[in-house]
Amino acid sequence: MRSADVAAFAWRSLSGYRLRTLLMLAAMSMGVGSVVVLTSLGEGARRYVRNKFNSLGSNLIAVFPGRAETAGGVPGALVGRTPRDLTLDDAIALERIRAVRRVAPLTVGSAEVAWEDRSREVPVLGSTAELLEVRHLAVAQGRFLPPGDPRQPVSVCVIGWKVRQELFGTRSPLGEWVRIGDRRFRVIGVLERQGQSLGLDIDEIVVLPVASAQAVFNLPSLLRILVEVREREDVKAARLEVLRILRDRHEGEEDITVVTQDAVLATFDRILLALTLALGAIASISLAVAGILIMNVMLIAVSQRTTEIGLLKAIGASPEQIRLLFFAEAAVLSVLGALVGAALGELGSFAIRQVYPELPAFAPAWAVAAALATAVATGILFSLLPARRAARLQPALALARR
């Protein structure tokens, strides 16, 4: 039998039982479609995080006090002391590294900000003029912290967009004096509306010069130091240099943790890739269900078409040909279902992108390919049993049914 004839025969069977065919197509395409949509969601999340990181600049190194230990208790507990704090002088020392473009010391606390009779508890960031560039912030009104010696407290502040709304309403805050903690600061700028950025709502913060913030919180230490490296390829070397300098400054003890943005990003990448894989695996359960459905329906088709099979045998079809015909039917069905499903899935992720433009929900090519392959494989696999049953029918018995 010619393969074109096999395909034509299979096609005639499928178009002859339209409702049955449509239902199976629906099951198959939903399976494939859900794999495509769910993996596109996972992939979208991965790309979203990646974009967020990239918008912070990919050449960042963060220095934390204390050593991240995976074994043992609190660092320093054995020798009876807490880890050494990061200080402003540590930050200034890092500026010496040639590969480093900017260093922004960072201290964070919570304080009450008050103007006239209004007040509000907000997160307060202490930093330097460098923070603007390092964290890719933008100023909507006025200006950012002035450059200068970070060790000198200056009584100025920059406020977030929402803080401005809540304290000043429609009035311009520039030049006004606000009270933060027990000190007074002059507002010199308002940050552009930006929303969430890595767990911090930029619209809700107040930024002070680092020395002033340390005075407000009465805390000489830093939460972290952000270091921006000039060239991406120097990040690794710069990290080692940061470690070396701070070890020297801390009497030879490596009591800090230096994390490059790439390392953080790689971790997120791995987590979200695992998430995508898990989503794909869950969705592929529906593919298996679709495969079993195909088997079920093909088995019904075999018993419905018993006389037809008997007839085919009577006019000279061999068991192999009968098997091939039923097999081809399932194969055509699953290929069609898979293609329709892939199209539906792409449509679904397109819809997601329209509704959430921030989420780049594109199904990864490997997921689409795997979904298609699984669909076709299950369809064919689950048609083997019905096809074999059809091939084994006794023609005399098959024809005796009417």
Place this chain on the structure above:
Amino acid sequence: MIRLEHIHRTFPVGEAEVQALRDVNLDLQAGEYVSIMGPSGSGKSTLLNIIGLLDRPTGGVYRLDGQDVTGLSDRQQSQVRREKVGFVFQFFHLVPRLSAAENVELPLVLAGISPEERAPLVGRLLEEFGITGRAHHRPDQLSGGERQRVAIARAMVMRPAVVLADEPTGNLDQTTGKEVIHLLEELNGKGVAVLLVTHDPELGGRARRQVRMVDGRIHSDTGAKPA
């Protein structure tokens, strides 16, 4: 052409066994016109199925054109069926979703003959059986007589040496039934052996040779050579 020697066929029915054929011996020459008659359950259809290789005997030897076909594999048997035997059934057994022409074409398709070769063969047969005008109708759009003509055309498309007809008129009114019998007789006139199973004595009586079956045995055979 067809030689059955001591053919037995038993069917298991629950614990017991039913003997459908007991020691059947039959010789059929090429071009013969034979009717097989007998009450229902006498084994007529079983005999026809065995001759058509749709069923295997439990015992005995069946030679077709001198070849012992009892021991052939399913696959080899299907090839013999395809090339040497044409079937006509009481219930026509047309494939419902295929047109008349496509039904006639089906054996050629299974035999792997190219579409270019198939078309003229099918066209000629449709014309021969007077159904050219219905070529593109589906079976449910055809009358009973037309359906059986399509079925006979399909049985003939591979030019078999023998046509096995199992109650071909059983589902037709008398006039149409007669027409169908005439068609089969015409084929016989062209040298095709016709084996007709019927319980209608009038139709069966038209055949030159008449075999009567009772209880799984050949009761009488007008054409049997003296032993």
